[in-house]
Amino acid sequence: xxxxxxxxxxxxxxxxxxxxxxxxxxxxxxxxxxxxxxxxxxxxxxxxxxxxxxxxxxxxxxxxxxxxx
Amino acid sequence: xxxxxxxxxxxxxxxxxxxxxxxxxxxxxxxxxxxxxxxxxxxxxxxxxxxxxxxxxxxxxxxxxxxxx
Numbered sequence: 001x002x003x004x005x006x007x008x009x010x011x012x013x014x015x016x017x018x019x020x021x022x023x024x025x026x027x028x029x030x031x032x033x034x035x036x037x038x039x040x041x042x043x044x045x046x047x048x049x050x051x052x053x054x055x056x057x058x059x060x061x062x063x064x065x066x067x068x069x
Numbered sequence: 070x071x072x073x074x075x076x077x078x079x080x081x082x083x084x085x086x087x088x089x090x091x092x093x094x095x096x097x098x099x100x101x102x103x104x105x106x107x108x109x110x111x112x113x114x115x116x117x118x119x120x121x122x123x124x125x126x127x128x129x130x131x132x133x134x135x136x137x138x
Contacts, residue, residue, distance in 0.1 A: 013084065
């Protein structure tokens with residue numbers, strides 16, 4: 001497992017938290033997803049062999065948010 | 070039908086628009102619901118005999134938002 005901290009733009013409410021959390025959780029090899037609305041971050045513990053960082057970031061973008069880093 | 074303009078606090082994104090629109094639309098006697106995120110308003114055309122203003126406001130509060138007026 002690796003820990004990935006993604007800076008995300010546009011998450012503004014608890015609905016956004018749910019949308020991002022559910023989308024990332026649906027990927028394989030995800031151990032945990034934590035969204036910090038104030039910090040604008042998504043912290044993911046993942047198996048990079050199953051779900052690499054790029055795939056996770058793509059999934060978040062698919063929900064309508066912008067990846068800052 | 071009567072037109073009701075409710076000022077609502079806390080609606081921040083398209084998920085909020087959906088949550089409020091769906092909740093109000095589920096009430097009886099609702100002809101239309103329009104959410105203006107920038108203005109923070111919900112405009113409802115309703116039959117007050119079926120769904121009075123108080124009931125509509127209560128439903129919006131139930132979704133986690135504050136009624137300003």
